Amino acid sequence: MIYSRADGYQFTADPNELETYETARVHVLLTEVRRLITGTIAPHAALDPGDKRIRHIVAPLNSVKSTLDLIA
Incomplete structure (x- = not known):
């Protein structure tokens, strides 16, 4: 199914x-x-670069971004 x-x-x-x-x-x-x-x-990471939770969020998002870049 597609949409326009x-x-x-x-x-x-x-x-x-x-x-x-x-x-x-x-x-x-x-x-x-x-x-x-x-x-x-x-911006959150810039405020607290050592925040473990932020590092765990950034890694998968960067991976998703890289994958989408390849597909696009």
Whole structure:
């Protein structure tokens, strides 16, 4: 199933349409992760770089960001 503002939800088996939709979704997720890291996590980490909880949050988010970068 894919979604577009113009056509709404649709079922498709067209690989090109699926790839276009998947790439667009990955870009949205990548933007969200980048904003979370730069807008929320990084400022907190700057205040307390030794915070164990922040280090445990940053590592997986950076991994997700790297993976989405590869896909996009």
